[in-house]
Amino acid sequence: MLLPDLPPPEAPTPTPVVLSLTLENALVEDGAHMGLLGLSYRRRFTPEWSGGVAVYSATTGTHGGFFGFGLQGAWHAPLERWLGPEWHGEAGAFAGGGGGNPGWVAGGLMLRSHAEVSRDVKPFRLGLGISRVVFKDGRARSTHPYLSVQWDTASFIGPAFSDTVVPAVAGMRALPQELAAIGGVYQPRKSPRRDGTGGTPALQFGGLAWRQGLATSPWLGAQPYASLMTLGAMGGGYDGYAELSGGLGLRWQMGPQWQLRAEGLIGSAGAGATVDTGGGLLAKTGAAAVWTPSPGWSMGAYAGLLKTRGLFSARELRLELGWQGIDWQPVPGDRLAMTDTASPSRAPQTAVAAAWSPWAVSTSWKHYSGTVREVGPPQHVPVLGLKLERALTPNWRVLAEAGTAVGGMAGGYATGQLGAGWMQARQPGAWRWGAEASLGAAGGGNVDVNGGLFAQAQLQLRREFAPGWSWQLDAGQLRTVRGGLKSQMVGVSLVSEFGRLQAP
Incomplete structure (x- = not known):
């Protein structure tokens, strides 16, 4: 039959x-x-x-x-x-x-x-x-x-927790993607302060970098990619320095585990009177050697130069620890190609399937009590936060979060942090509790952060009120690692859980 x-x-x-x-x-x-x-x-x-x-x-x-x-x-x-x-x-x-x-x-x-x-x-x-x-x-x-x-x-946005395997068909293409935690130093060429006083101690920073392969032909034997980077000061006396930049890069594969990269970025940066960047515009270039010890992970060492229209110009050294994956995107066409990020020099291979990877994004309103000021008495500070989470298992997740003051005479105070958390497995309609810890950089707004490096720990209660949408209650403490700031926190968050179509 x-x-x-x-x-x-x-x-x-x-x-x-x-x-x-x-x-x-x-x-x-x-x-x-x-x-x-x-x-x-x-x-x-x-x-x-x-x-x-x-x-x-x-x-x-x-x-x-x-x-x-x-x-x-x-x-x-x-x-x-x-x-x-x-x-x-x-x-x-x-x-x-x-x-x-x-x-x-x-x-x-x-x-x-x-x-x-x-x-x-x-x-x-x-x-x-x-x-x-x-x-x-x-x-x-x-x-x-x-x-x-x-x-x-x-x-492609779908369910946050699904075992469904999606067949790769026309109209879908997979592109290499990388998310990396970064840490490094800027060595100023001269005092970056607006008044020109002070020395040139190294600015220590930490942050996050995201890179996405482009669906273009190789150029000069290298695969082009787009890059977005954000970082903040964590030491050196440059409290409040923040930077956001984006640009393009080229990646040469030098064997199964090694890559050379070159990047050029433009963006905005500064820290008021502490770091003079003129109007804020910056340009930076650099090169890197990247090692892939195992599929999905990378370690990189970068060296480069930064230039602004103000007094701040510097040499840059940084290290990166990256997670690499495959991101499926809707791209017109009748052919599919998937590049292995661990070995992008290999010939493209036919893509056969993709799966929904669980992510969550949330916005929060948090109240920090008794924040110590550089000038004046301590005051409470309300902070608007945005957070991105990637679930690794039904319980464990990694996260990146940014926050900015919206009151308390602390305009300009901002935070950025990376961390990990645990939460009870999802049960629709039921409360579940969890905890998370993070490390990051903060500064600005007359808040005394003593270098900028801080740690935060908090407990959470989350309840789903509609498919993919939850309310969350937060309570915890933030303190600077070098002493000074120690503040209790309570807050409420609106959480959206969803799936991104990525390689299984």
Whole structure:
């Protein structure tokens, strides 16, 4: 008996995502202007509504070191009826924390609203709009035009905990991906302070780097990739220094376990009067030797140079410990290729399956009591937090978290940390408890962090109220490793658990 031919398997339905880059010139304290670069990642929940996260940083003016991040939502509408099918309208709002100089951002609560008209210029949308930036209890209120570049892409997002294996079919492509914990030093060429005083002790930093292979042909015998990096000071007397940069790199495979890399990045950085970066714009280049001791893991040593438009320029040395994987993305085409990140020089091989890897993203409001100040008495500080978690087992997970002050006259205070946690296995509708510990860098906002290196431990209660969505209660303590700051914390979080389609 002949069986009927089965239809070919179909790719999972992609989730639309909007990436946006904005450029604007905001009026801040005393009539000064600050160039702002904005970057947002928003998921489209409906054709009209999208929501996600956004970060803003100073690039021109005299406020280098300003950063603001938080949540952003937007409403989209086609303007085909009035202007044509290639025209679009958008209105949205951002709420978060920001700072870099507590004198003019006060508590740090940052609000931004916008409206724009954009036109398709494939593969992007170019837009012109008006935005309103307000620091709720500070001295900055500005209404000004801005330019935008948007890119509509997509991602495979599914259930957080599923044993389903997804067959690789047309319309799916796997690209190498790396997430690395970084630590290193900057050695300034001269005093980076705005007044030029002081010596040149090494700036010790820690942070996180993300790299994604590009679906392009090799260039100069190397595989191109995109890179995004964030880091903060953890010692050396540069409390509050923070940096965010992105760029491109090339990777040469030098055998089954060794790679050479070259990177170029641009971004924003600074720490008020402590580290003078001018308006905040930076450029950095470097090269690295990377060893892959086993599939999925890498260790790298980097050397490079950093240059800003202020007094700060430095030589860089850093070490990285990376986790490598395969990320499936919706890419049009009828052929599939998967590059093994451990041995990218090998010929592409046919991809046969992918699986849902459990992730979680959350936003939190945490209250830190009695934070010690460099000047003045201790005060309470509310902090807006964003956290990314990757579950390794049903109980254990690793995490990366960033926080920024939104009150307590601590505008500009920010934290970034890496850690691990344990939590009871998921049970829909039931409370489950857990604990986590993290280590990171903090500074700014007149908060005495004594070098910046801190540790935090907390207990958690989490309960799912809808599929993939949970409330979480947090309680714990933060203290600086070198003494000084010791603060009790309570908070509440909104958690979204989901799956990313990655190599099993």
